[in-house]
Amino acid sequence: MSKLITFYKSSIGKKILMSLTGLFLCTFLMEHFVGNLLLFKEDGGRAYEAYTEFLLGNPVIRFVEIFLLVGFVLHIFLGVVVWWKNRTSRSHNYVEFRLKDNTPLASRITIWTGSFVFIFLVIHLNSFFVPSRITDTKVPLYDLVAQAFQSPLYDGFYILALILLGYHLKHGFQSGFQTLGLLNKKYSTLVELFGMIFWLIIPLGFACMPLYFLLIHKLGPSAMTIGVN
Amino acid sequence: MNITLKVWRQRNPNDTGRLVTYEAKNVSTHMSFLEMLDVVNNDLVKKGEDPIAFDHDCREGICGSCGLMINGRAHGPGRGIATCQLHMRGFKDGEVIVVEPWRANAFPIIKDLVVDRTAFERIMQAGGYTSAKTGGVPDGNAVLVPKPVAEDAMDAASCIGCGACVAACPNSSAMLFVAAKVSQLALLPQGKAERTQRVLAMVDQMDKEGFGNCSNNYACEAECPKEIKVTHIARMNREYLRANLVEK
Numbered sequence: 001m002s003k004l005i006t007f008y009k010s011s012i013g014k015k016i017l018m019s020l021t022g023l024f025l026c027t028f029l030m031e032h033f034v035g036n037l038l039l040f041k042e043d044g045g046r047a048y049e050a051y052t053e054f055l056l057g058n059p060v061i062r063f064v065e066i067f068l069l070v071g072f073v074l075h076i077f078l079g080v081v082v083w084w085k086n087r088t089s090r091s092h093n094y095v096e097f098r099l100k101d102n103t104p105l106a107s108r109i110t111i112w113t114g115s116f117v118f119i120f121l122v123i124h125l126n127s128f129f130v131p132s133r134i135t136d137t138k139v140p141l142y143d144l145v146a147q148a149f150q151s152p153l154y155d156g157f158y159i160l161a162l163i164l165l166g167y168h169l170k171h172g173f174q175s176g177f178q179t180l181g182l183l184n185k186k187y188s189t190l191v192e193l194f195g196m197i198f199w200l201i202i203p204l205g206f207a208c209m210p211l212y213f214l215l216i217h218k219l220g221p222s223a224m225t226i227g228v229n
Numbered sequence: 230m231n232i233t234l235k236v237w238r239q240r241n242p243n244d245t246g247r248l249v250t251y252e253a254k255n256v257s258t259h260m261s262f263l264e265m266l267d268v269v270n271n272d273l274v275k276k277g278e279d280p281i282a283f284d285h286d287c288r289e290g291i292c293g294s295c296g297l298m299i300n301g302r303a304h305g306p307g308r309g310i311a312t313c314q315l316h317m318r319g320f321k322d323g324e325v326i327v328v329e330p331w332r333a334n335a336f337p338i339i340k341d342l343v344v345d346r347t348a349f350e351r352i353m354q355a356g357g358y359t360s361a362k363t364g365g366v367p368d369g370n371a372v373l374v375p376k377p378v379a380e381d382a383m384d385a386a387s388c389i390g391c392g393a394c395v396a397a398c399p400n401s402s403a404m405l406f407v408a409a410k411v412s413q414l415a416l417l418p419q420g421k422a423e424r425t426q427r428v429l430a431m432v433d434q435m436d437k438e439g440f441g442n443c444s445n446n447y448a449c450e451a452e453c454p455k456e457i458k459v460t461h462i463a464r465m466n467r468e469y470l471r472a473n474l475v476e477k
Binding site: 003006007009010011012013014015016082085086088089090091092093094095096097098099101102103104107108110171174175178179180181182183184185 | 235237248298300301302327329332333334335397399400401402404432433435436439440441442443444445446447448451452459460462463464465466467468469470473476
């Protein structure tokens, strides 16, 4: 036990935990994205509803949800702890510091992109998770999504959050592999290409969802009757 | 060429310090940056003022003594060079140059541009060595080391411990320095025996010294005068993970 505490207390230990939780959250993002592609199916949301019912009724998924919550909490907590330690390790700043000459933008703003994504996450859960799982409004989730995405303001916020998520993962994904010691000359191109799925393709695909409901999809009669959270 | 220098002057560790402007006239483009500072110091001495304190020794990029933040870049503009290898031809006539010391809580300022880098020494004392008695020079083929491994270890061994990685890092992290030392020894047969204790002890000491965490933005690699690669950091992370799994 004491060894685990020593590992956690060390700088590399914290970073390894951040990498593991971050990459675990990436697998969730992939699952969430693939499942939500059903929103594009023009069948009045039947396939999507069947998918959400399958998730709700599946004990394995409910069990994994606990790990997902732990993953989120640990990743955010460690992110803040590491950021604070880094901030306070140089009390006196340089008068001139040309960090941007040597480093990509995504690597310098990870804490801020992460913080914005966290705010988005809270609003996102309040829009869809709370009404469908906690207050149990009995409104089909598909209609809830279709209705929420009718607001250009909400869509704009959603797309901005996805752009920032893309930036977060552009740095975070390869950074996770580096921290786990899995990045070297042989695999770095592969990790970079694989990372594009997470920082480019998935956020792009997610961004198409509000645009689809705003510009293409026509609201069904049931979705017309519900309010937006 | 004429140069305007804005140099960090700080009388002692407790002084607040400030930037002081100096005009360097008729600077030769063939001078190294440190020679230019020597000339400025000569003028200051003649005027009865305190010369600017800065670290230097070999002046050929191998001792790791010099290290200045020049215009916001560790060791100034240019890649793969220490401050002593920087020449005035890299600057424009009339340019304003800001000169600051390395800044990190683990590197407290002693005076002006001189910082205390003994934190690196303590990290080395924690495990940056092999304790095996190696005896005399072994036969050339007695201990076989594949060429790519030897090259990789040699690249890591070229670290001169100047501290530019810490200075250039937004988090004042010493990971590139420690990784170079861990990597160099972990790659070679003589160093492998103590690899577990070494990485644990060196990382522990690095954390105790108050360096920040690595956030993988690789500013260290870009500013390292010996162009040490961040793949060594990946190796140290691997070594650390391995050490935690196999440690008895």
